[in-house]
Amino acid sequence: MQKKMDYELGKGLSDSESSILRQRLFASLGVDGHKPGKEIGELFSRKFKEIATSIPMGDDAFLYNAVTDFCGYDPVVVFINFYEFDAINVISLKQLSRVLNDIWLPGAEDIDIFDATFSWVVQVNHEEILLALRAE
Numbered sequence: 001m002q003k004k005m006d007y008e009l010g011k012g013l014s015d016s017e018s019s020i021l022r023q024r025l026f027a028s029l030g031v032d033g034h035k036p037g038k039e040i041g042e043l044f045s046r047k048f049k050e051i052a053t054s055i056p057m058g059d060d061a062f063l064y065n066a067v068t069d070f071c072g073y074d075p076v077v078v079f080i081n082f083y084e085f086d087a088i089n090v091i092s093l094k095q096l097s098r099v100l101n102d103i104w105l106p107g108a109e110d111i112d113i114f115d116a117t118f119s120w121v122v123q124v125n126h127e128e129i130l131l132a133l134r135a136e
Helices: 015-029 037-047 062-071 093-103
Strands: 049-052 077-081 088-092 111-114 120-124 130-134
Touching (some): 062 093
Antiparallel strands (some): 077 111, 111 120, 120 130
């Protein structure tokens, strides 16, 4: 499922670029990328820890602050995934924080956020919980 992104929501990467990012992220996190998407999702869910129990929909700075607090720096540019890491977009973290309310559907989907270090993932969970994991 590819989310339709317009110019304001970042640049969609090609299938080959998305595949390379997926492989690098999964290798860094110790996840077998050859498993079916559902199994990968289950592995991720067991590794994530909760970092916020609710996502205030009107607070544009919330996501930015949560991500920078978790990873310990301002990643500036991040990658976002809406499904099985097959359609990845690139966007600035500040811009993503501003448009989160417009692109995320609580109850319907998760958004995975990571950067080029491949050392962490923050997930905006479909249950309105913010989760995160670090590479081991």
